[in-house]
């Protein structure tokens with residue numbers, strides 16, 4: 001029995017900040033962002049769009065009524081959680097009207113946790129093949145105005161439906177993970193923004209990649225030439241390109257190198273316009289590859305490198321199923337283009353708006369464009385969500 005990803009959905013806020021505008025405002029050469037980081041724009045979330053609305057919107061995109069009746073587990077992977085106790089997955093389960101006899105919970109390990117969630121989902125479907133598991137990777141990456149990480153912010157959510165006999169991609173049971181206790185990026189409970197050792201984090205990312213890759217090759221016997229494409233966690237696309245170049249060794253043919261670099265370019269198409277979405281970044285890269293590459297075919301293997309600061313990394317592979325192209329969308333670029341472009345001043349107001357509650361712990365939020373769901377306010381410390389109708393934006 002094969003188990004894997006049957007469908008993928010994606011949601012990102014309706015607002016964007018162009019890197020060229022940010023560069024001008026911060027007195028930075030725009031080429032530093034466009035060439036040095038390979039970033040063109042960042043998605044910006046208003047206060048009414050949180051990890052729950054993004055996750056529910058990403059899933060709403062792909063789920064049928066039959067899926068909602070069959071899903072018996074909802075997992076949200078995030079590092080920008082809105083509650084220390086109640087899981088985002090419980091809200092998402094409710095917003096999507098998934099049948100009640102389901103297990104819903106949240107998982108965390110920086111940008112890595114969606115990979116752990118996929119592994120858990122796979123084990124569950126192995127035990128009960130009729131089950132469907134909804135895995136959501138949802139984050140809003142906020143480093144702060146004028147900080148070194150400001151250029152690598154972003155927001156978005158990936159939804160993946162894990163089933164037996166998947167129509168998109170099958171897991172291949174070749175995962176190799178690595179844990180190392182380091183302080184490259186972390187966010188204590190008392191801080192709204194992360195602490196980052198930026199340069200050190202990039203070194204740790206690359207070193208985790210090469211050492212996990214060496215162990216993966218030893219255990220699986222696979223070489224880079226076995227893959228049609230390699231997807232990477234994308235804190236910013238340039239770092240992943242450095243990673244791919246580290247894996248490409250001298251023995252590899254020019255033709256294979258060209259295929260890998262070409263497919264890499266397709267895998268960063270969306271992230272270049274969205275920024276870092278933490279847990280979902282790797283999977284946005286995968287979606288971007290599938291929806292933009294022209295030469296992928298059934299049976300092709302795709303390698304994946306997952307990295308979460310702290311740090312846990314994992315390399316594994318997926319195989320393309322026969323009718324995978326039937327499961328993909330063609331409208332994605334158009335909806336990215338439709339995002340409203342903010343001035344830097346508007347971005348600073350919108351992205352860093354704080355929740356100021358009244359004495360009852362309540363507040364209604366102003367109206368901002370949202371995806372399928374909106375956080376309308378907080379009432380006596382309880383988050384209030386509503387469905388967005390077509391004419392509501």
Ligand code: HMG
Pocket residue numbers: 029031032033035036037079110111112148149150151152184185196197198199201202205233234235236239276278307308309
């Ligand atoms: P910085 O100080 O903004 O930039 O820090 P820089 O000076 O290192 O320059 C960046 C690149 O632009 C360099 O390229 C420059 O040469 C180039 P490189 O030498 O590295 O190849 N450059 C130019 N290129 C063309 N024209 C120019 C020009 N000027 C400079 N005029 C840094 C960058 C990534 C450190 C910062 O943005 C940061 O701290 N970001 C947050 C941390 C991060 O993203 N780390 C990545 C690894 S850790 C990770 O992936 C986990 C994470 O996703 C979190 C999680 O797991 O939860 C972050």
